[in-house]
Amino acid sequence: MSHSPWWRGAVIYQIYPRSFLDTDGDGVGDLPGIVDRLDYVASLGVDAIWISPFFKSPMADFGYDIADQRAVDPLFGTLEDFDRLLAKAHSLGLKVMIDQVFSHTSDQHEWFRESRQSHDNPKADWYVWANAREDGTPPNNWMSLFGGVAWRWEPRRCQYYLHNFLSSQPDLNFHNPDVQQATLDYVRFWLDRGVDGFRLDSINFCFHDAQLRDNPPKPADKRVGRGFSADNPYAFQYHWYNNTQPENVAFLERVRTLLDRYPGAVTLGEISSEDSLATTAEYTSGNRLHMGYSFELLVDDFSAGYIRDTVSRLEAAMTEGWPCWAVSNHDVRRAVTRWGGEHPPAQLARMLVAMVCSLRGSVCIYQGEELGLPEADVPFEALQDPYGITFWPNFKGRDGCRTPMPWTADASAGFSAGQPWLPVPDAHRALSVAAQEADPDSVLNAFRAFMAWRRTQPALVGGDIAFLETAEPVLAFVREADGTRLLAAFNLSPGDAEFVLPAGEWEVLEGHGMPGAQVEAGRARLSGYGVFYARAA
Known part of the structure; x- marks a missing residue:
């Protein structure tokens, strides 16, 4: 690690x-x-x-x-x-x-200011320009994530430019x-x-x-x-x-x-x-x-x-x-x-x-x-x-x-x-x-x-992960690194929840500063939004 x-x-x-x-x-x-x-x-x-x-x-x-x-x-x-x-x-x-x-x-970038001026300037092909359809509408049906069509008309070039976001955010032409x-x-x-x-x-x-x-x-x-x-x-x-x-x-x-x-x-x-x-x-x-x-x-x-x-x-x-x-x-x-x-x-x-x-x-x-x-x-x-x-x-x-x-x-x-x-x-x-x-x-x-506490747990920082099949609202998985297996479980609800620990001996870990759990007879009871960590013995 x-x-x-x-x-x-x-x-x-x-x-x-x-x-x-x-x-x-x-x-x-x-x-x-x-x-x-x-x-x-x-x-x-x-x-x-x-x-x-x-x-x-x-x-x-x-x-x-x-x-x-x-x-x-x-x-x-x-x-x-x-x-x-x-x-x-x-x-x-x-x-x-x-x-x-x-x-x-x-659209205030010097590249775009140059590009929009003509079809033959040094930056002419640095942005995505396209001709209108015969009826003057945009070249295709692409939409902007911020609402409306993704094309804006530029009268200096008599072409549309592409903007996937705001119309003031013209898309660069990475094919160039x-x-x-x-x-x-x-x-x-x-x-x-x-x-x-x-x-x-x-x-x-x-x-x-x-x-x-x-x-x-x-x-x-x-x-x-x-x-x-x-x-x-x-x-x-x-x-x-x-x-x-x-x-x-x-x-x-x-x-x-x-x-x-x-x-x-x-x-x-x-x-x-x-x-x-x-x-x-x-x-x-x-x-x-x-x-x-x-x-x-x-x-x-x-x-x-x-x-x-x-x-x-x-x-x-x-x-x-x-x-x-x-x-x-x-x-x-x-x-x-x-x-x-x-x-x-x-x-x-x-x-x-x-x-x-x-x-x-x-x-x-x-x-x-x-x-x-x-x-x-x-x-x-x-x-x-x-x-x-x-x-x-x-x-x-x-x-x-x-x-x-x-x-x-x-x-x-x-x-x-x-x-x-x-x-x-x-x-x-x-x-x-x-x-x-x-x-x-x-x-x-x-x-x-x-x-x-996390810094002291190599399995949490860089280990592999394997999820356990648990009923809602408990999310549980095992992280493993260098032979150390660490069990983590989380109650995603405001009420108490239980889950059955995997087979084997588990040492409950403390010191993580989070609301915890009570363990008895192979079962863990987590308080509302509780957290549980244990290490395989």
Whole structure:
């Protein structure tokens, strides 16, 4: 285990910089704010941080619409601020991963500004351009994930350009080798600066079908997706041609070849396709991505059967790669609300941390998850997310999981001296870092205790996994490494639950800081949202 790469079994703490800490009073978090709170992050016992985009951007999609991949947006600070962040994180033993958005740019990017001018400029073929049909309509039926058709008319070229997301996020043409090389060049820029890895946003969206074939319709009973609602017309199609094309595999191998020149550098790909588990297995096999990250546990379905089936299917398909799991991020409702309702109990927050950190793979923990923060109810007039504004009230967007980090219980939660860009709910101020650090029984202190304990359990960090057939609501599996077998069980309900231990002698493990279980005559009784660990004698 000591020779395993640092990222295998790592716990990666996601920082959404707009909402972490504001140091200049403009109501938006910044890089100096991250620097100021890195000691706190290190105290959690995590291995790395992943920082969502902080690059130059008009912020139509809050940084995922990049106008310059090598520049820090002044809203967040400077390159020198990033260098300070990197140096301090490394001094604290934290690896630093940053977002990269390959598939598209902002329409304010100099590449697109040039490309849109004519059919014969040097960047003319850097984006996905297509002629209208004879009746002037778009070239095919592809839809944007953010609502409506995925094509926008550009009068300067008298052509449509493709945008899988916002119309201000034109898709790059990765069939052009110059685009691939330019992408590798800016990845190298950050590697040379010292970053330890990249979270690759929407990595399966780089290539499109060169023939621009129509996506086939999807039956109404199949209109479910990861990260979008069934009333979004995007759900009305099988997305066979606007993403996840076979050419993407060779490009991922080029990315991996580059990273292999930087010992320890790692890629974590976000994957959302028609079969995300199969794509994750494909993209992490051979000399491609180091890890895959999908939306499969970021859904409303919360049952032992669903989790067991999802992880087992990926395990069966992923014969070479390494998974990364998450139950919360900046794009979905917070887990304790999705799975615990409007007033989720603290026990649920504790159990979820233990459960996701006990699965085989690495783990992404979203800021505030260590506090058990519920989803914030942001009123329509305070919404910032264009996705939520478009689909209100059926879908309220992503602002509810992006509200500022509550450091204290005061009016702005210790986040800013100014007006925070999103309101901080009362429920979050009550769960502030300051309040929880003063409470020995808090979710935060349980999180720290569990992370410290997990580091002492090699089977949890890097071992194999085998699920046990248990009745709802108990999820149970055995992790094994170097001859040590560790049993883990989780009660996914608020009421007591029992399960029968596997045959053999089991030594109950303590010290993990989680609500526990009572064992008698080969049976374990777990309290509501209880956790149980034992080692084979």
